[in-house]
Amino acid sequence: MQNLGIQILFQGNNFLRLWVGLWVSLKLAVISMFFSICLGMLFGMVMTSTNKLVRFFCRLYLETVRIMPQLVLLFLVYFGAAKHLNVNLSGGTAAVLVFTFWGTAEMGDLVRSALESIPVHQYQSGYALGFGKIGVYRHIIIPQTIRRLLPSMMNLLTRMVKTTSLVVLIGVIEVVKVGKQIIDASRYTVPDAALWVYGVIFIMYFAVCYPFSRAAALLDKKLRD
C-alpha cells in the first residue's frame, strides 16, 4: 500500500504538473512583490514626512491593511469589484491587486524604519560636505538603507509566497487545485493519494521558502557583525 501511494507522483507528468501549479502562485507572488517594492519605496519615503496630515493617512492605510486578514481583502476585491465596478476580475488579477496593496504597506513600513534608523548626523555631514538633498540620498542614505532593507525584504518575499497560497480559495488554478485533480482522478486506483499529494505540496512550499528565509537570516547576521 505504501509503495502504491507514492507512485501517484510519478505517474504520467503528475510531478511536473504540481510544479507548474506552484509556479502559478509563485508568479503572482513575484509580480506583487515587484510592484510592492516599487510602490513601497515611494510610500516609505512619504511616511517619513513631517506633515501631520500625511503621516496620519499613511498610518491609517498601514493599520487598515495590517488589521484585515488578507483573505478578507481578497474577498472584498474579488466579489466586491465584480458587483460595483462591473469588472469581472480574474482571481489572479484580484490577487495581484490585493497583495500589492498589502505588500506596499508592509514594504513602506520597512523602508520607513530603515530610513529612520540612519542617524541624523549622516544627513548633516552630507550637507556639511556640500551635497544637495538629492546627492545626500543618492550617495549616502540610499546605499545604507538598501543594505539594511535586504533581510527584511527577503522575509517579506517568503511571507508573500506563503500568502499567495490563499488564491486557491478564490478559484485560481494553482498547486492545491492541481493536487485535488490528481487525487480525484485516482480516487479508486490510489486511495491514499491525498496524503502523498498534500505532503509533497507541503515540501514544495518549504523548498521554495526556506532558501529565502535562510538567506535573510544570514544577511541579517552579517549586517549585525
Add this chain to the structure above:
Amino acid sequence: MDFEFIRAYAPLYASAAGLTLTIAFFGILLSVVIGLLCSLVKIFKIPVLTVIVNGYIEISRNTPLLIQLFFLYFGLPKIGIVLSSETCAITGLAFLGGSYMAEAFRTGIEQIPKIQTDSGLSLGMTGLQIFRFILLPQAIATSVPVFCANIIFLIKETSVFSAVALADLMFVAKDLIGIYYKTDEALFMLVISYLLILLPVSAFCTLLERRVRYAEFGNSNPVSGK
C-alpha cells in the same frame, strides 16, 4: 444596503465569530506553551532536542498555514488519523504559532547582554535565580511587542479555516454570497466582524507595549523608545 438582511443574519456572524475566537484562543494558548518549551530548549542548548526544535521552527515558518491544514485534514486520514475540523484547526494554528512564539521569546532573552548574566554570577546568584530575577523580567518586556504582533497575526490566520469546513466568518460570508447574492451585506458584515475582533486586541496591544517599555533596560526616554 439591506439592513433588514443584516439584522436577520447578524446572529449567524456572531456565532461564527465566537467559533473563530474559541479556536484562536486555544490555538494561541497552545502555541505559547509550545513556544516557551521550544525557546527554553534553544536557550539551554539541550543536545538532541535543539536539532528537532530547529527543524520544527524552520518547517513551520516556511510553509503556509493553508497547506498545513490541507495536509492535516485531507492527508492524515489516509493513514488512519482522522481529525475533526476543530481539532485540525487548533492543531494547525498551534503548529504555526508555536514557532513564531518560540522566536519571540528566544530573541527576547538573547537581546539581554551577556554581561548581565556574568554580573549575576559574580554576585553569587544561581542559574535559576539569574533566570528568574534578571533574564525573565527583561525578556518579557522586550518580547511583548513581537508577542502581540504574533497574536494579531494568528487571529488573522484563522480566516483560512473555512477551507477545512469550519463554519467561521469567511465560511458564513461565502455562503450568504452564494445563496442570496447579497454580496455587499455579506462582505460588510465580514469586515465589521473582523474589525470588532481585531481592533480591541490591537488597541490593547498598543497600551501594553507602552506599559512595558518602562521596564526596558537603559531606556531613558520610555515614550519615544529612543
